Amino acid sequence: MFTDDYSDIVIEHFMCPRNVGIINNPNGEGSNGDPQCGDYLDIYIRVENNVIEDISFLVQGCPASIATSSMATEIAKGKTLEEALKITEDDIIEALGGLPENKKHCSNLGVRALRDAIEDYYENLGK
Known part of the structure; x- marks a missing residue:
C-alpha cells in the first residue's frame, strides 16, 4: 500500500504541499525534469538582499516528486543564495524522513531546479 512505502512527512508534503503555484514577480x-519517469518541476524565487524571500513551485509527477519539491522550497526559503546552493539531495531526503530507494532520484528535481533558478537570478542581475 502507498502509505507503507513513505514516511508520515512525505505523505504530509504530498497531500498538503507547501509553496505551490507561481509567485508574483519572481526574479529567478x-x-x-527526468524524462525516464516523466517528473517535471518549475521553481520560482524572489530574492531580496541575497536572501530567498519567497519561493514556489509547479510539479508534474509522482507523490515523491511532489513531496521532495515541497520540501526543497521549505528548506530554501529564508536562506541566502550561498546557503541554498549548498542544499543537497540527501538534505531533502533526510528532512522527509527518508524515501524508498527507487524514489530517491526524485530529490534531485528540487535541487537542480533550485540551482537553475539561482543561476537565472544571477543572469537577470547582469542584464
Whole structure:
C-alpha cells in the first residue's frame, strides 16, 4: 500500500504541499525534469538582499516528486543564495524522513531546479 512505502512527512508534503503555484514577480526561475519517469518541476524565487524571500513551485509527477519539491522550497526559503546552493539531495531526503530507494532520484528535481533558478537570478542581475 502507498502509505507503507513513505514516511508520515512525505505523505504530509504530498497531500498538503507547501509553496505551490507561481509567485508574483519572481526574479529567478528554474526547471528540471527526468524524462525516464516523466517528473517535471518549475521553481520560482524572489530574492531580496541575497536572501530567498519567497519561493514556489509547479510539479508534474509522482507523490515523491511532489513531496521532495515541497520540501526543497521549505528548506530554501529564508536562506541566502550561498546557503541554498549548498542544499543537497540527501538534505531533502533526510528532512522527509527518508524515501524508498527507487524514489530517491526524485530529490534531485528540487535541487537542480533550485540551482537553475539561482543561476537565472544571477543572469537577470547582469542584464
